[in-house]
Amino acid sequence: MKYIREFRDGNLAQKLAKAIRQEADPDRRYHLMEFCGGHTHAIFRYGVQDLVPENVEYVHGPGCPVCVLPVRRLDDAVELALTQNVILTTYGDMMRVPGTKQKSLIRAKAEGADIRMVYSTQDALKIARENPDRQVVFFAIGFETTTPPTAVAILQARAEGLRNFSVFCNHVLTPPAIAHIVNAPSEPGEDPVRIDGFLGPSHVSSVIGWASYEPAARDFRKPVVIAGFEPLDVMQSTLMLIRQINEGRHVVENQYTRVVTKEGNRKAQALAAEVLELRKVFEWRGLGYVPDSALRIREAFAEFDAEKRFALSPKESREVKSCECPAILRGVKKPTECKLFGTVCTPDNPMGACMVSSEGACAAYWTYGRKREAVLAAKGAAA
Amino acid sequence: MKYIREFRDGNLAQKLAKAIRQEADPDRRYHLMEFCGGHTHAIFRYGVQDLVPENVEYVHGPGCPVCVLPVRRLDDAVELALTQNVILTTYGDMMRVPGTKQKSLIRAKAEGADIRMVYSTQDALKIARENPDRQVVFFAIGFETTTPPTAVAILQARAEGLRNFSVFCNHVLTPPAIAHIVNAPSEPGEDPVRIDGFLGPSHVSSVIGWASYEPAARDFRKPVVIAGFEPLDVMQSTLMLIRQINEGRHVVENQYTRVVTKEGNRKAQALAAEVLELRKVFEWRGLGYVPDSALRIREAFAEFDAEKRFALSPKESREVKSCECPAILRGVKKPTECKLFGTVCTPDNPMGACMVSSEGACAAYWTYGRKREAVLAAKGAAA
Amino acid sequence: MCLAIPARVVSIDDDAMATVALEGIRKPVSTALLDEVAVGDYVLVHVGYALHKLSEEEAERTLRLMAEAGVLAEELEEMAGEGAEAGA
Amino acid sequence: MCLAIPARVVSIDDDAMATVALEGIRKPVSTALLDEVAVGDYVLVHVGYALHKLSEEEAERTLRLMAEAGVLAEELEEMAGEGAEAGA
Amino acid sequence: MTSMDTQTRFRTGAVDMTHGGGGRAMTELIKDLFHRHLKNPILDQGHDAAVFDAPPGRLVMSTDAHVISPLFFPGGDIGALSVHGTLNDIAMAGAKPLSLTASFILEEGFPLADLERIVMSMARTAREAGVPVVSGDTKVVEKGKGDGVFITTAGVGVLPEGVTISPAAAKPGQAVLLSGTIGDHGVAILSKRENLEFETELRSDSAALHGLVADMIAAVPGIAVLRDPTRGGLATALNEIAHASGAGVLLQEEAIPVAPDVEGACELLGLDPLYVANEGKLVCICEAADAGRLLEVMRSHPLGRQAARIGEIVEDPDHMVIMQTAFGGARVVDWLSGEQLPRIC
Amino acid sequence: MTSMDTQTRFRTGAVDMTHGGGGRAMTELIKDLFHRHLKNPILDQGHDAAVFDAPPGRLVMSTDAHVISPLFFPGGDIGALSVHGTLNDIAMAGAKPLSLTASFILEEGFPLADLERIVMSMARTAREAGVPVVSGDTKVVEKGKGDGVFITTAGVGVLPEGVTISPAAAKPGQAVLLSGTIGDHGVAILSKRENLEFETELRSDSAALHGLVADMIAAVPGIAVLRDPTRGGLATALNEIAHASGAGVLLQEEAIPVAPDVEGACELLGLDPLYVANEGKLVCICEAADAGRLLEVMRSHPLGRQAARIGEIVEDPDHMVIMQTAFGGARVVDWLSGEQLPRIC
């Protein structure tokens, strides 16, 4: 596992930990938002928090496409699958996310809907080819990383004349989300979000390039470090952010140079732009309606747009009332501050998307972070 | 089981046996063709042969709708089911009949065809109602008894506007078959059929009336006794035939007066005639092409005619070469004269329809009549 | 061919249907093929349809005829036996 | 988000596809998003697509920087330790 | 808060793929459903395998998969049936059943309420039979790859000294006994089949026969053959015995008890009761001299009230089953060819 | 000409409903396929239940349904797996397996050639394991109500005096041993799943562990816990042990052997090897003092060459499984929530 295992090395981690301790000013706190669930996952999976000083605090951001999908869009997908006799294809991540009344795709499947997990848009195309007398819908989610494969599939479907394939497009964009978070007024009664810097998206940046975050860094005067998803990447980026904060700088720096360039992947950008265009506004779970924050299928490809091909009923979608996902996605609350966490809401019986996605903050807290005292006690006992 | 059990009474059977022995002239043989498989079944199921004298011989006739269906029509049904994505409904009797290359409906079903056994045409309609987006075909077989229910189903489908229902019509008529048998020249090398009288159809006659057989009896100078299907009915009818033969008469007599009248069921006849009309000619297995011997759906009901709705490919249908079904159906050979009987051809691995239908002569010989010596030996041993 | 069995009508239902009984079995059948049918009638049931009414008098008469043929035969046989004896 | 993993290209196949290897695992991936790709390249694989090439030099450089940061920190810590001692 | 604090939702829920994934949902289902209802000290060990003491004697083991439709029918359900089925196969060797295992294959979407009803019925049946379900397994298959629920049970029993019961032991001259009416189970099931629906008060005879068998063996330890005529009915059971023993069977039609509704349904559908399934009847073959005594014992047990002597074993090099008809003739009672299907001619 | 002279057509045929109807086609299938390949004196009794002698000792019984897709995979097939699965559950109680039963649920249309291949593989596996299949059952379900073939096996074993192995027996201070690499079976299966296809030389570890277990018990009769980490993987097995015993488990990530291909596949698909299934591995918990001795015994058995000590049992009122990461942190290794699905984020 070249270029993977090296970046999980325990010795280097100890060295970086020392460097962070050296650089971090004990008299101040560092609130670092890891925008991406990938970072959240790495922090908990490898125990990065155990290696940084107490005054360096990671704040979980909205960078999990599963978590930010509004319930209504999921309900639409469930409706498509249950009432329109389509084959609904989707990434495994979406299967267990609860919609209104806890109805997930996996439950819809148990009720008889034909829902198939795919690993790639290529698989969705294959299913469409193999089932010419069924409508096959690809339920597309994801940030800029996952968008180009959707565009390629649509272009391929058109080239092949696949008339039974369409896409239910839910792709969203990261820079507007970052801007929205730094810019958003807090809700009544809510503490304002304190963020001193951002661990910036890694794989999104490989497509759109790190320069995409320069306006945000400049306008909101927050340092951004584009950070890889391996635990050493997170630690090195933490160090770089601490240095910028200490020095009062607020620029975009790139830690993840082995993959991310300033301009990103131009070909992927062009393919996505050929098929998809900006939505004027799109709802994000937790953030509300964010302007220019999502993509839809261009008119020229209307025949591949499931929203146009199928009439979906307007619906009253409802999230679980006490679920704090929205506040958690804005970085205002921690999972442990949700009163459903760990009692009513667990990964087996999730009340919100943040508890389902392996990148959701609640799932990460539950799976890796819950009861750290017990962890530490156990370590003590074993020592 | 009123009006059933009385007609299976062992004491009365002994009495009738005596009467038959009395009437039968020991110096001549009586060749009685039981036209219907129902008679064949009763003769073997109850051991009627054990009760009549050796010189009274039952010759099995073609009165089994499963047995006389030509292989090509069955192959058509298999094709419909396998290639046209229809739900093919049919009576249980047809499921195991081998078509070309031994392909039966039950094998087609195992290959994935959607074939459903029904007990009544009403069930076929119900399946059509419950599956509005599938084409439902009823594979109709049977003589005049089974024809009116098919006609009723078509009328009902029209009344309800059921657009996904159609009938693959294979209904055949008994009087032309009887005429054909008595009239047919024997095949080269074949002994001519010797028939002294007919046990006439019982339930067919309840619909068409016993008078329908008067032309045959008169023209061919053969006595006909309309005989019920219970074993006492068969015995009494045997007695009546022996009397006619002894007396040199050849009229239609009605033993089955509790159900059969001279004119039959006029309403059933009218309903059938409204929907169905004579085919100029139809192939019977064993008999070949018999003029005016079958029914098809009238032009006015063309939309319910599966032969018009679906394009069926012309096919090379083939029966198993050495299968003697045709000769057996003409009454020229006995099952035990077929060299496949009991070796290659058994009910588990039938080579011809006569081995499948519980009314087929080969099946009756196998199931009830095989190795009568063993039976008698066993009886002796137990006595 | 044409498996059909007599059963007693126990109720006349909607839509040209009736319920017939055979021992404890009750089954709905179509009466679309009959002009008239009443509770208590015996009808011949085939593929879920009542095909014809059964005449109870004729049934009894048939059974009588069967018994008589037997009686006649027995008498004849006795006579034949006597004749045989006489001939012996 | 965006699970993606570097894997080595082991063959260039038809139809804008290539085969990548990760340990003994070989998997076909689409190269539709890359301008050029060659056997031996490391590419970042996401949902069955090669998303970007990985720069091996940059990877080495990053690891070097990490090690250096650590060394620097150790030196600083030693110095701090001395300072603390000195101050005691 | 422990790591096991969620609850399976029986009232409204349905089986989904997570119930088979080996994770917590599955563990919960096993705890809340199977362990709760089937509770006994051996099952409570909570191991993948159950440990228990056995009395001395040869062991007897059997298994049956149950795939019945409908799952609930007059006189029983798949849960009770799956217990009876295996207990009876063990009893037919003359053994006393000791313990059962139960393995479930659930189809995605199957209502948990139905599953609970089935498991409760299993539990009741096992309790009444005095045989614990000691170990189990659950798998979930995708919708369209199963049929609600399949249950496979296996059982172990112990065989008393001196008992040797085997289908091969039938010998000419022995008597053939039957414990009661035939075809009740099959007709009860047919009455609920879609497209065949008819009404009847008839109930499946599904029952555990080891109590009856124990009484019979106590009276006549030298019983030659026991067999439960399940799938394929009496005709199949007797053909199997004839085939295994090399002898023939001669039946008396008049002696075979058939419930009126079974006769009626068979006439309507064109079936032969000899081939219709039973789930609480047994065929016993014994020395002719013991037949009277055994019939007496059988008739004094609730499951043998209508026991009858229906025929005898005869010499027959072709080992066929022959029946003398009530009508006065004779017929071969052959193996069934394929399934018996309702027919029109 | 006897009444049993037809022949099942294995080369070209497919299962149809007649193979389950209880008639001759079924009897032929059982004779030509199951009895032919699985042949042994006990099965040859031809009874619905098998009779056999058992050595003295407590009995152990277990069952598992096998519903795997694909049916044939690198390193095994459903036939071999269904034998290994139940033998291993019996072995995990410390018992010597005596006999197996096998119950088949066949889907209409399933190729007889595939069925024969599966039964031959079962037969070979049972022979190699030295444990006969003594009784069986076959049912056929309609197309669309099954998935080719499901096999449920059950087994009986006998437990030597003085051995008491139970998941509840784990105690703080004891060592946790693992017999080899994790995840091989699950990844081998995934590699053949439609829509995931990837190539690997990796083979399922499917194997019968009772030989290894016998060696281990001979060396250390006081083993506390044995468990085969099948569905849900190592993480689930350890959570079950923690749950049953009320203790906690502390693992060392570095000590857990994982084959490179398993690591690679898991990275690609977003899975965690700790949750991926094994079919030929065992977890053993024993006194710390016995760990070295046991490891030695395990490593000298072909199925334990890569055995390792991976952690210990610790006090933990919440009975959690905690892992010290190679990176230097710690994480909870929780129960699996539902199935592990390949994911994109």
Ligand code: SF4
């Ligand atoms: S713990 Fe559950 S309910 Fe609470 S915020 Fe997280 S997902 Fe929502």
Ligand code: SF4
């Ligand atoms: S025995 Fe078979 S092959 Fe011979 S005539 Fe009868 S059906 Fe045909």
Ligand SMILES: [Mg+2]
């Ligand atoms: Mg059994």
Ligand SMILES: [Mg+2]
């Ligand atoms: Mg059984």
Ligand SMILES: [Mg+2]
């Ligand atoms: Mg049995």
Ligand SMILES: [Mg+2]
């Ligand atoms: Mg199990």
Ligand SMILES: [Mg+2]
């Ligand atoms: Mg189903």
Ligand SMILES: [Mg+2]
């Ligand atoms: Mg088990």
Ligand SMILES: [Mg+2]
């Ligand atoms: Mg197991």
Ligand SMILES: [Mg+2]
């Ligand atoms: Mg196990």
Ligand SMILES: [Mg+2]
């Ligand atoms: Mg069985």
Ligand SMILES: [Mg+2]
């Ligand atoms: Mg299937």
